[in-house]
Structure formats: C-alpha cells, structure tokens
Amino acid sequence: xxxxxxxxxxxxxxxxxxxxxxxxxxxxxxxxxxxxxxxxxxxxxxxxxxxxxxxxxxxxxxxxxxxxxxxxxxxxxxxxxxxxxxxxxxxxxxxxxxxxxxxxxxxxxxxxxxxxxxxxxxxxxxxxxxxxxxxxxxxxxxxxxxxxxxxxxxxxxxxxxxxxxxxxxxxxxxxxxxxxxxxxxxxxxxxxxxxxxxxxxxxxxxxxxxxxxxxxxxxxxxxxxxxxxxxxxxxxxxxxxxxxxxxxxxxxxxxxxxxxxxxxxxxxxxxxxxxxxxxxxxxxxxxxxxxxxxxxxxxxxxxxxxxxxxxxxxxxxxxxxxxxxxxxxxxxxxxxxxxxxxxxxxxxxxxxxxxxxxxxxxxxxxxxxxxxxxxxxxxxxxxxxxxxxxxxxxxxxxxxxxxxxxxxxxxxxxxxxxxxxxxxxxxxxxxxxxxxxxxxxxxxxxxxxxxxxxxxxxxxxxxxxxxxxxxxxxxxxxxxxxxxxxxxxxxxxxxxxxxxxxxxxxxxxxxxxxxxxxxxxxxxxxxxxxxxxxxxx
Numbered sequence: 001x002x003x004x005x006x007x008x009x010x011x012x013x014x015x016x017x018x019x020x021x022x023x024x025x026x027x028x029x030x031x032x033x034x035x036x037x038x039x040x041x042x043x044x045x046x047x048x049x050x051x052x053x054x055x056x057x058x059x060x061x062x063x064x065x066x067x068x069x070x071x072x073x074x075x076x077x078x079x080x081x082x083x084x085x086x087x088x089x090x091x092x093x094x095x096x097x098x099x100x101x102x103x104x105x106x107x108x109x110x111x112x113x114x115x116x117x118x119x120x121x122x123x124x125x126x127x128x129x130x131x132x133x134x135x136x137x138x139x140x141x142x143x144x145x146x147x148x149x150x151x152x153x154x155x156x157x158x159x160x161x162x163x164x165x166x167x168x169x170x171x172x173x174x175x176x177x178x179x180x181x182x183x184x185x186x187x188x189x190x191x192x193x194x195x196x197x198x199x200x201x202x203x204x205x206x207x208x209x210x211x212x213x214x215x216x217x218x219x220x221x222x223x224x225x226x227x228x229x230x231x232x233x234x235x236x237x238x239x240x241x242x243x244x245x246x247x248x249x250x251x252x253x254x255x256x257x258x259x260x261x262x263x264x265x266x267x268x269x270x271x272x273x274x275x276x277x278x279x280x281x282x283x284x285x286x287x288x289x290x291x292x293x294x295x296x297x298x299x300x301x302x303x304x305x306x307x308x309x310x311x312x313x314x315x316x317x318x319x320x321x322x323x324x325x326x327x328x329x330x331x332x333x334x335x336x337x338x339x340x341x342x343x344x345x346x347x348x349x350x351x352x353x354x355x356x357x358x359x360x361x362x363x364x365x366x367x368x369x370x371x372x373x374x375x376x377x378x379x380x381x382x383x384x385x386x387x388x389x390x391x392x393x394x395x396x397x398x399x400x401x402x403x404x405x406x407x408x409x410x411x412x413x414x415x416x417x418x419x420x421x422x423x424x425x426x427x428x429x430x431x432x433x434x435x436x437x438x439x440x441x442x443x444x445x446x447x448x449x450x451x452x453x454x455x456x457x458x459x460x461x462x463x464x465x466x467x468x469x470x471x472x473x474x475x476x477x478x479x480x481x482x483x484x485x486x487x488x489x490x491x492x493x494x495x496x497x498x499x500x501x502x503x504x505x506x507x508x509x510x511x512x513x514x515x516x517x518x519x520x521x522x523x524x525x526x527x528x529x530x531x532x533x534x535x536x537x
Contacts, residue, residue: 025523029155030148030164034501034524035200035508037148037166039113045161046098046130050078050153054099056086062139063103065244066146070101073150076531078157098130101149103142108135110165116509117468119167122202124148126164140246144168144200151198151527166510169467170451172418172474173507174203180210180254180261182428182481183226184489186234190241195497197245198530199504203476204242205250205314211260211283212484216251218302221295224262235306243309250371251307252314255296256285256355257322266295273329281325287355288336297362304366312391313363317356318373321349343383350384352376357387364389377415378404388414391473395420397455397463407454407463411471419465419475421455424448426479426496428487434495446502446517451475451509467509477503501528 025032027047030040054074056067064086071083087094089102096102108125115123124136124145134149136142148166152159175196177184184192193204208215213226216235230238242249260283263270269292271284287293303313321327327334330348337351338344346354353376360370371391380403386392392415399406407417424440426432435441439448452472453462465472479496487495501524505513514520 025521026156027158028160028162029152029523030162031510031512032521032523033148033151033155033527034505034513034520035168036505036510036512036514036524037164038115038510038512039165040162040512042160042162047161048128048130048132048159049099050074050080050157051099052080053097054078054080054084054101055094055097056084057089057094057096057100057102058086059089059103060105061088063105063142066139066142067103070146070150072533073146073531074101074153077150077153096131096133101132101134103146104133104135105137105139105142106135107137108165111163113165115167116169118171118472118474119169121171123165123167125166128159128163129161132159140202143197143246147198147200154527154531155523168200168507169509170472170474170507172203172476173201173451173504174205174250174418174474174476175201175503176205176207176420176476176478178207178210178479178481179215180207180258181212182484182489182492183213183215183228184492186230186237188489188493189238191493192496193238193241193245193247194530194533195500196247199500200508201476201500201504202246203248203250203474205252205476205478207252207254207314207480209252209254209262210258213261216306218299219305220298220302221262221265224265226261232306239307239309248312249307249310250312250314251303251310252316253296253299253303254316254318255359256287256352257283257318257320258316259283259285262299266292269295271325271330273324274331275324275329279324279329284320284325286332288332288351293355293358296359300359300362301366304363304368310368312369312371313366314371314393315356315359315363315390316373317352318375318395320352320376337384341384346383349376349379350382353382353384353386356390357384360387360390371418373420374410377410378406380405380409386415391416391418393418393420394454395422395478396458398458399456399461399463401457401460406456407465411465411469414471416471416473417454417465418473419451419454420478421449421453422478423455423459424477426477426499427482428480428484428492429482430486432482435498442498442502443517445477445499446506446520449477449502449506451507475507497529 030037122141127133217225271281271286273279327348333348333351337346337354363370374394377386
C-alpha cells in the first residue's frame with residue numbers, strides 16, 4: 001500500500017489533505033521539493049515501494065551512520081514495525097533486491113547534466129527502479145542525497161522510476177546565531193542543526209562573544225565565561241551533532257570591539273582615549289599593548305583547539321571606531337602600527353587591520369582560514385591592507401556613498417567574499433518584523449534576497465558576483481540579539497523556523513525552484529520540516 005505524506009506538523013497535515021486531491025507529482029516529487037533538485041527525469045520501469053523487507057546496503061562502514069538515519073526515516077514514513085536492516089556489501093553479496101536501497105560511495109555519473117562549479121563536492125545521483133541506488137563521492141554529498149530521499153519517502157512510499165542528479169550552486173549555505181548576547185540551550189541548537197540539514201544548509205556560524213556575554217569556556221581564561229556558558233561537554237554535543245549532519249561550525253570571537261564582557265575581567269586591556277577626560281571605553285581592546293595582543297592570541301588558540309573540525313575562524317573586526325573612539329583620540333594605536341610596520345603614514349584605522357592580520361597569521365598557522373566582517377576592509381586609501389588570504393563577510397557596504405570599496409572592488413583586489421546582506425537580518429528587537437516585512441521575512445528571503453546579490457550604497461543598490469566566481473565563498477543569513485530578552489528562545493524558534501525553507505531553496509538555487517514564495521508546491525510545504533528524531537544521536 002502506498003502511504004502519502006507523512007508529517008507531524010499540523011499545517012503540513014492540512015496541506016497533505018489537499019495533496020490527496022492531486023497526486024500527479026506525489027510519486028515523482030523531486031522537482032517539487034525544497035530545495036528542488038537540479039535534474040529529475042522519469043522513465044518507464046518498475047515502481048519502487050518501501051516494505052517490511054526493505055534493506056539498506058552499504059559498501060563502506062563509513063556510510064552506516066547515514067544509513068541508520070535513513071532507516072529510521074523510512075520506518076516513520078512507511079509505518080514499519082522495525083527499521084530496515086543495514087547490510088555491508090562485500091564482493092557483490094548480498095545482491096540488491098526489490099525494495100532495497102544501495103548506498104555507493106563513488107563519483108556519480110552525471111550524464112549530460114551540467115554541474116555547478118561550486119557544487120561538485122556535494123553532487124549525488126539517485127536511480128529509482130524496483131530498488132534504489134544512491135551514488136555520491138563524499139559523505140557530505142551522501143548526506144544531502146539521503147535528506148532528499150527521506151523527503152520523497154515522506155511524500156510517498158511508492159516512487160516512480162527515474163533518475164535524479166543534484167548539486168548546489170553555492171558551496172557555503174549558512175546561518176549565523178548570536179549566542180554571545182542570548183542564551184540558547186544545547187537542545188535548541190541541535191534542533192536548529194536538524195532543521196538546517198533538512199534544508200540542505202551546511203554551515204553554522206556561532207557569534208560566541210559580545211558585550212553582553214561569552215557562551216563558551218576558554219580553557220586559558222575560564223573566568224571570562226558567562227554563568228550560563230555551555231560546558232565543554234555541551235559544546236562537544238553540539239559539535240558532534242553538526243558533524244553527524246556534515247555541517248561546518250564557524251566560531252567567532254568579537255575583537256577588538258564588542259568586548260565589554262571579556263574586558264570586564266581584564267580591565268587593564270580596556271582602551272583609554274587621549275581626550276580631556278581620559279575616557280575609558282569598556283568595550284574596546286587596546287591592542288597597542290603587547291599583553292592584550294597575547295591575551296587575544298591565547299583565546300584564538302583555545303578556539304582552534306575547541307573547534308578542531310572547523311575550517312574557518314571568524315575574527316569579527318567590526319564596529320570598532322564607534323563614538324567616542326576616533327582616529328584623533330587613539331594615538332597609541334597609530335604609534336603601534338607605525339613602529340610595527342615601519343610605515344610612518346599609517347593611522348589608527350590601519351592599526352586595526354595590522355592587528356587582525358597578526359591574528360589571521362595565527363589562525364593560518366593552525367591550518368584554518370580567517371574571516372572578518374567587511375568594516376575595516378573597504379577603505380580605498382589604506383596604508384595597511386587586510387591580508388588577501390582573509391575572507392570578507394559583507395554585511396554593510398556603503399560604496400560610493402562613503403568613498404569606500406564595494407564588493408566588486410574587493411573581488412577585483414583579490415579577496416574572497418561571502419554575502420551577509422544586512423538588509424535581510426533576523427533581529428531580536430521590538431521594532432523588527434520577521435514575518436511580513438518585504439525583505440526580512442520568509443517571503444522576502446524567497447522573492448527578493450539572492451545569494452549573490454551583495455549590498456551596495458547602503459542598500460540602495462546591489463553588486464552581483466557570479467555564483468561560479470572563484471572569489472565567491474557563499475551566502476547566509478544572520479540572527480542578531482540586539483534586545484536579547486525581548487523574545488524567549490521558543491519565540492525566536494517559532495519565527496525563525498519558517499525562514500529555513502526559503503534560505504535552503506535560494507542557496508541551493510535549483511533552476512527548478514518555484515519562482516516566488518506564494519507558488520511553493522503543496523509537496524514542499526508538506527515536508528518543510530524534519531520529523532522528530534526517534535533515536536539517540
């Protein structure tokens with residue numbers, strides 16, 4: 001018996017009832033999912049049916065965790081009494097039979113389908129007949145393939161024969177969570193990772209520190225942690241969950257600004273201005289002091305150890321020169337950079353880049369890639385430039401309005417860029433609408449936001465960087481806690497969760513995606529969220 005649309009979400013169940021009136025696409029749902037697949041071609045042959053005799057065959061033990069997840073997914077979709085058996089294939093035995101799924105870790109045959117330049121690592125192929133064969137070169141690609149297959153099984157436990165070939169357009173598809181200013185429990189974070197994986201997002205950016213708190217415990221400076229910081233065991237639990245879904249976690253320490261919480265434990269490193277009052281800026285680091293620089297290097301060294309699987313480390317470097325800090329009242333910073341670089345014309349603003357370049361070298365020596373916000377990298381008249389090996393996350397680009405470089409100029413200068421367009425932020429703030437705003441809302445993300453449309457002229461224009469550009473890292477959305485106590489984590493969840501589908505669709509960027517949010521298929525809406533996890537991860 002064919003089972004149609006398995007979902008625990010009330011709204012999705014209502015949608016499923018409508019689907020039963022029009023089942024044209026249910027047994028071949030691939031281009032109607034979200035993200036829609038790149039290519040799906042039906043052909044004549046045997047229908048695939050999940051049954052009690054279904055088995056999952058793996059050619060490599062490394063596939064077992066993903067196979068277990070699929071087995072439980074099939075169990076829920078088809079209402080099986082027990083999960084399908086998982087068998088290791090050796091020498092062609094056991095052979096694949098009707099109802100089985102075979103997972104093969106090798107380069108898939110993409111036939112005549114053009115694969116996006118940034119999508120090769122996550123390319124997969126699904127062949128559907130009386131049995132299913134899933135081929136992917138990497139575990140990461142296999143994870144994406146089995147997510148798609150799980151969704152299809154939730155739509156219908158009988159699938160028409162055909163072939164699916166799929167790959168994303170953008171290599172990094174991310175979400176940033178401001179956990180420095182707002183506490184989210186480890187369970188909240190793990191649920192978020194499941195939602196991200198369900199929508200084929202592959203990067204979680206953790207903004208770990210800010211003026212209001214520090215969410216992790218640095219082994220070299222445990223006193224800087226907030227009272228409700230995640231323990232080492234809790235952090236490991238979050239990171240292990242991310243790894244199981246093949247999601248990279250990018251950790252960020254805010255420096256040299258936004259450091260009030262950390263510097264309250266190290267007041268000797270707070271910036272003192274050369275003004276008539278001797279003003280001390282509690283949130284700003286005086287990195288002209290060698291001990292302050294050493295302290296930051298220790299924190300970043302800890303961070304590299306705490307996030308061993310992270311390829312990127314975020315150094316922040318944003319919003320340092322905010323009132324009352326100016327170049328004229330920070331002569332110690334200018335002196336530091338002039339002495340260190342032997343460039344007598346260097347300014348206090350150059351000093352920030354000089355300091356960040358020093359931190360970036362530490363990160364690079366640990367085999368990782370440094371990344372910063374764009375603030376200090378867009379000066380056209382810089383004496384000290386940001387290291388070209390450091391990637392730039394572009395959130396607030398003023399361009400010609402401030403005689404600063406726009407994103408095209410950064411790319412032309414040789415910088416790798418990531419899109420974090422600030423016009424589309426999710427902000428926890430009394431005056432911020434997350435559901436109906438023309439830009440920062442699910443409809444805005446789907447209909448207006450594009451992964452390669454970078455802000456220019458403070459939002460009055462966009463810079464289009466081609467998806468295939470070697471300087472295009474990817475794109476994502478950011479969740480900021482400007483008023484952290486305004487909404488509970490549960491309230492944030494209820495509004496954020498509906499952003500996941502548009503973000504996944506627009507960063508995977510299949511040409512088969514529906515043109516606008518209102519046109520999303522009933523199938524996509526019915527399986528918009530993952531079913532509950534029935535096993536311990």
